[in-house]
Amino acid sequence: MTASQQASSTVESASAHQHASLIVRGRDSPGIVAAVAGVLREHHANIVSLDQYSDNPQGGAFFQRTVFSLDNLRAALPEIESALRERLAREFDLEFTVRDMSVPKRVAIFASKADHCLLDLLWRHRRGQLPITVPMVISNHTDTAEEVRGFGIPFVHVPTGDGEHSEVEAEHLRLLRGNVDLVVLARYMRILSGEFLSELGVPVINIHHSFLPAFIGAAPYAKAKQRGVKLIGATAHYVTEDLDQGPIIEQDVARVTHADTVTDLQRRGADVERTVLSRAVRWHCEDRVIRHDNGTIVFT
Amino acid sequence: MTASQQASSTVESASAHQHASLIVRGRDSPGIVAAVAGVLREHHANIVSLDQYSDNPQGGAFFQRTVFSLDNLRAALPEIESALRERLAREFDLEFTVRDMSVPKRVAIFASKADHCLLDLLWRHRRGQLPITVPMVISNHTDTAEEVRGFGIPFVHVPTGDGEHSEVEAEHLRLLRGNVDLVVLARYMRILSGEFLSELGVPVINIHHSFLPAFIGAAPYAKAKQRGVKLIGATAHYVTEDLDQGPIIEQDVARVTHADTVTDLQRRGADVERTVLSRAVRWHCEDRVIRHDNGTIVFT
Amino acid sequence: MTASQQASSTVESASAHQHASLIVRGRDSPGIVAAVAGVLREHHANIVSLDQYSDNPQGGAFFQRTVFSLDNLRAALPEIESALRERLAREFDLEFTVRDMSVPKRVAIFASKADHCLLDLLWRHRRGQLPITVPMVISNHTDTAEEVRGFGIPFVHVPTGDGEHSEVEAEHLRLLRGNVDLVVLARYMRILSGEFLSELGVPVINIHHSFLPAFIGAAPYAKAKQRGVKLIGATAHYVTEDLDQGPIIEQDVARVTHADTVTDLQRRGADVERTVLSRAVRWHCEDRVIRHDNGTIVFT
Amino acid sequence: MTASQQASSTVESASAHQHASLIVRGRDSPGIVAAVAGVLREHHANIVSLDQYSDNPQGGAFFQRTVFSLDNLRAALPEIESALRERLAREFDLEFTVRDMSVPKRVAIFASKADHCLLDLLWRHRRGQLPITVPMVISNHTDTAEEVRGFGIPFVHVPTGDGEHSEVEAEHLRLLRGNVDLVVLARYMRILSGEFLSELGVPVINIHHSFLPAFIGAAPYAKAKQRGVKLIGATAHYVTEDLDQGPIIEQDVARVTHADTVTDLQRRGADVERTVLSRAVRWHCEDRVIRHDNGTIVFT
Incomplete structure (x- = not known):
């Protein structure tokens, strides 16, 4: 049994075999929950969990996550999908995606020299805490190669030092396209171009060592120390063209004091970063x- | 406009006028969500939020909280209730309660000498943060009388020092029965008998100054200090006949050090207690x- | 016994009668601790607690807080002060302040309409949790007048709407100068000029509803909600001419979700603000x- | 450069070369700080940090941790030690220990099957976050052997299944005695006898998966879930003959909900356990x- 098989078979909570996730979103209007639940009922699916949110009951934006179970899920999924399409498209202004949760998401991890976020993801993956497979780790440095391969994961070195940025990104695209459902930047210290993001076509999650209040630009820890901050934090967010401005998935902080050196801040920051990133990846991959x-x- | 009118009219989130809460519980089986949502749809109600939990999709215990909005809610509620009864009773093994959320719950607060939990509740009530009215505060001491009356709330002194315990409880029952939907023990330091609880017929919430690990019996703070605990906590729970063994609603902790005196522990404990109790009361009163x-x- | 007498007599930890605080600061060099401790020993003072920090042992900045106890402290203090001056000035490049901790600091509180920070300070003051007296509350609104006076504290209304800003500040200076050791801005929503700060001559503490990451300018909560933040926070800091850029004393955060409305964020923000401000004021007043x-x- | 050399050379904060820690403890009386600081001054040592605590200034228990730096520390240490002995023994009722902080503590780690606490310690050790060497990992199972050896650490399998408990402990003593300064039980699921502890002669730190409130005995997570706890925690403590009753070093908690399965509780518990244990080991090894x-x- 390989590590990734173990991951997909033992992952806890609702993400087990025979479960599917259904995400519905669009304009709120009366009857959506009834319509969705009705379709599932007609197909003898059992709702395992249902979360719903509307930012304004009077025609605001509507969001619903439903996890349902069904014997012979894989065989029945196309029919359910088509029934949902017919029903939700006809009566409502809604989009949806439905997904077999027993299929782990394929996640490529980008790293540079720092190993804390990378190893935490690989270690949780091996323990079966993340419903993912990791087809490759890509790094512009070789520092973590041996460790990554020790987890049974392919390590690909794509140096960024010399040559055109566009050539590096072309190499990344050759490796990734069609092979992954998510890219995680585990302290990968290079900017991705808008063209790359759009050609890649899958979400990218980044971990940002943000402070409270945020210190922008070079030497953020030194600036934070000068200001006497009492908390440091980290933010996991989706990558957009605007650097570090994408939608926030998760944030957390750790308490620090005047006695913490810049090295101490970095150590505590690393602990928060790995926790926040792992949580964000798990939540994303559980839809x-x-x-x-x-x-x-x-x-x- | 009185304080309690203000409370019920300005309380935030879903608890506004024209909203109702529907709690459904019983044995899980396929189709419950569809059935409930179908009834609401037939009555043109709009689901504002829906949370669902099942401890085992294969016939485990099922719980659902739905908040829905509807014009002319008050007039329509009896019909909806009867439709739900007919539908849920016929097809499923379920109980339910439906409640107009614009009607604030009537909450009696019991206090002794300590004022921190009591005042936090009254202050939040006045700010409109709790969907409640407070018909009375009952105390076995008079220390907080003036302050309570300053909030425009009746204060009733029922001494416990002399006389039979049963006479005190009889006096409590005379004051409470028919007048309240919830009793909150805000550091009321007396035990309630099983007879009292059963005759009272409404839930009772208590705040317990529990530690990690719990120190039972007299002088818990001194024992905690001897053991060198690094966290102190508080637990809000429903009162049952088994003292301090009832279902937990909310818990929280604060960090302490060896340098904290027993007085410091009590001050930090008081901060945690008032926060935890207020949260528990709000959640209870929002169903x-x-x-x-x-x-x-x-x-x- | 008035509220403020109670405060100064029952306040916990080291701030009791017969205790003095000694703050020493300057350039680090070997022998400072020995010199300070030697002077205290010669005067038969007992060190109750000692904290020391140096940002660089090789000639960096040195800071030491010492609390000592002594019978007849008040009588002995001038002598100790003069011995310290002679010793620390002769051998080291150091400043120091020594203060009888039984004398509570005189704190004026500025408020506007919001009462949460103001009332938390007054309530803790009354419980004896803050080693302060409150000679006055100054507000540009009258909303909190009755409540403040209920605590036995003078309330002074200084409207800011019409007239020159400088006249308002002149009125503030007439009230404050010579009468207070600290000014606390408890959600006072007006900017203080550099001239005012310099003529006032005592520290000013402000509470800022800062976010992670910080959202600057108007409507910060709305901006935070748009970005999907998962934590909101507050920062207590000393006021300097650069608005909201002064030295940070304390910070904390609370977890929020997408389901929290702007009203919810404000409520949770208010809870964090009052906690952080009260902590900062206590720490400042305990030196x-x-x-x-x-x-x-x-x-x- | 080996991993352990790296650890001792790069570990942050005060634990660098040329620093010594001095722990003084005994009966409080005036003049202790002055006496200690005087001895250090006479030997031209510079105090880098000083923390002091007394549980009662009137003859209570006194504790002081001092870190000082000195050129040629190793050569000067015996003289300083002897001067301290002479001075503290003559005038006060005090014990002390002084230690060259550039010498990392030798830590043996005991593990069973679970790897989360073990790997977190080894990973932090390799990153230079712990001032320790790890001469061996001892386990009664072989699950973690390969991983441990991948860190360059000897792994010793001492099965506990068959044979006398005393024989197992004898084997442990042969491996440990004279070779280690600390034993860490990283989820080692066997009880140590009082004889073993006393013959071992060095401290033992354990991590306990304690709850709030504590659930004692078998299946604690299931019991916690039944009671509806909202926080789970972990406690690092010194091992004494009374199982799980030893002095607490560090504690922390994580928030959980009714939706967390027992597997979820274990995963969150594991995260808290590894964090708390690593913190406790670092603090212990930094004296x-x-x-x-x-x-x-x-x-x-």
């Missing part, structure tokens, strides 16, 4: 996160 | 808490 | 906070 | 923890 404008709905 | 065996489902 | 450049050393 | 009766003083 708990819905992007909406520049924000997110997170059904935890 | 977010469902008791199940000796635990709770809390839809926050 | 635990040392300003250094644009940061702080906080010995908690 | 920040002083045992006192059945509690601890922790200077963080």
Whole structure:
């Protein structure tokens, strides 16, 4: 049994075999829940969990996450999908996606030299805490190669130092396109171009070492220390063309004092970063996160 | 406009006028969500929020909280109730309660000498943060009388020092029965008998100064200090005949150090207690808490 | 016994009668602790607590907070002060302040319409949790007048709507100068001029509803909600001419979700604000906070 | 450069080369700080940090942690030690220990099947976050052997299934005695006898999956879930003959809900356990923890 098989078979909570997630979103209007639940009932599916949110009951934006179970799920899914399409399209102004949760998402991890976020993801993956497979780790440095391969994961070195940025991104696209459902930047310290993001066509999650209040630009920890901050934090967000401005998935903080050196801040920051990123990846891969404008709905 | 009118008219989130809460519980089986949503749709109600939990999709215990809005809610409620009864009773093994959320719950607060939990509740009530009215505060001491009356709330002194315990409880019952939907023990330091609880017929919420790990019996703070605990906590729970063993609604902790004196622990403990109790009362009065065996489902 | 007498007599921890605080700061060099402790020993003072911090042992900035006890403290203090001056000035490049901790600091509180920070301070003051007296509350609105006077505290209404800003500040200076040791802005929504701060001559603490990451300018809560933040926070800081850029004393956060409305964010924000401000005021008044450049050393 | 050399050379904060820690404890009386600081001054040592605590200034228990730096520390240490002995023994009722902080503590880790606490320690060790060497990992199972050896750490399998308990402990003693300064039980699921602890002669730290409130005995997570707890926690403590009753070093909690399965609780519990244990080991090895009766003083 390989690590990734183990991951998909033992992952806890609702993400087990024979479960599907259904995300519905669009303009709120009376009767949506009844319509969705009606279709599921007609197909003898049992609702395992249902979360619903509307930002305004009077025609605002509507979001619903439903997890349902069904024997012979895989065989029945196309029919359910077509029934939902017919029903939701006819009566409502809604989009939806339905997905077999026993199929783990394929996640490529980008790293540079720092290993804390990368290893936490790989270690949780091996323990079966993340419903993912990791087809590859891509890094512009070789520092973590041995460790990554020790987890049974392919490590691909794509140096960024010399040559055109566009050539590096072309190499990334050759590796990724068609092979992954998500890219995670685990402290990968390079900017991705808008063209790359649009050609890639799958979501990208980044971890940002943000402070409270945010310190922008170079040497953020030194600036934070000068200001005497009492909390440091981290933010996991989707990557958009506007650097570090994408929708926030998760944030957390740790308490610090004047006695913490810049090295101490970095150590505590690393602990928060790995926790926040792992949580964001898990939630994304359990279909708990819905992007909406520049924000997110997170059904935890 | 009185304080309590203000409370019920300005309370935030879903608890506004024209909203009703519907709690459904019983044995899980396919089709419950569809049945409930179908009834609401037939009555042109719009689902504002829906939370659902099942402890086992294969015939486990099922819990659902639905908030819906409807013009002319008050007039339509009896019909909806009867339609739900007919539908849920016929097809499923379910109980339900439906409630007009614009009607604030009537909450009696019991206090002794300590004022921190009592004042936090009254202050939040006045700010419109709790969907409640407070018909009376009952105390076995007079320390807080002036302050309570300053909030425009009746204060009733029922001494417990002399006389039979049963006479005190009889006096309590005379004051409470028919007049309240909830009793909150805001650091009321007397035990309630099983007879009292059963004759009272409404839930009672208590705040317990519990530690991690719990220190039972007299002088818990001194024992905690001897053991060198690093966190102190508080627990809000429903009162049952077994003292301090009832279903937990909410808990929280604060960090302490060896340098904290017993007085410091008490001050920090008081801060946690008032926060935890206020949260528990708000959640209960927004119909977010469902008791199940000796635990709770809390839809926050 | 008045409320403020009660405060100064029952306040917990080291701030009791017969205790003095000694703050020493300057350039680090070997022997400072020995010199300070030597002077105290010669005067038969007992060190109750000692915290020391140096940002660089090789000639960096040195900070020390010492609390000592002594019978007949008040009589002995001038002698100790003069011995410290002679010793620390002769051998080291150091400043110091020594203060009888039984004398509560005189704190004026500025408020506008919001009452949550104001009432939390007054309530903790009455419970004896803050080593302060409150000679006056100044507000540009009358909303909180009755409540403030209910605590036995003078309330002064200084409207800001019409007339010159400088006249308002002149009125403030007439009230404050010589009468207070600290000014606390408890959600006072007006900017203080540099002239005012310099003529006032005592520290001013403000509470800022800062976010993670910070949202600057108008409607911060709406902006935060759009970005999908998962934490909101508050920052207590000393006021400097640069608005909201002064040294940070304390910060904290609360977790929020997409389901929280702007009203919910404000309620949770208010809870964090009052907690953070009260902590900052207590620490300042227990001489635990040392300003250094644009940061702080906080010995908690 | 080996991993352990890296650890001792790059570990942050005060634990660098040329630093020593001095722990003083005993009966409080005036002049202790002056005496200690005087001795250090006479030897031209510079105090880098000083924390002091007394549980009662009138003859209570006194504790002081001092970190000082000195060129040629190793050569000077015996002289300083002897001067301290002479001075503190002559005038006061005090014990002390002084230690060269550039010498990492030798830590043996005991594990069973679970790897989360073990790997977190080894990973932090490799990153230079713990001032320790790890001469061996001892386990009664072989599950983690390959991973441990991948860190360059000897793995010793000492099965416990068959044979006398005393034989197992004898084997442990042969491996450990003289070779280690600390034993860490990283989810080692076997009880240690009082004889073993006393023959071992070095401290033992355990991580306990304690709850709020504590659930004792078998199946604690299932019991916690039944009671509806909202927080789960972990406690790191020194091991004494009374199982799980030893002095607490550190505790922390994580928030859980009714929707968390027992598997979820275990995953969140594991996260808290590894964080709390790593913190406790770091603090112990930086000489920040002083045992006192059945509690601890922790200077963080």
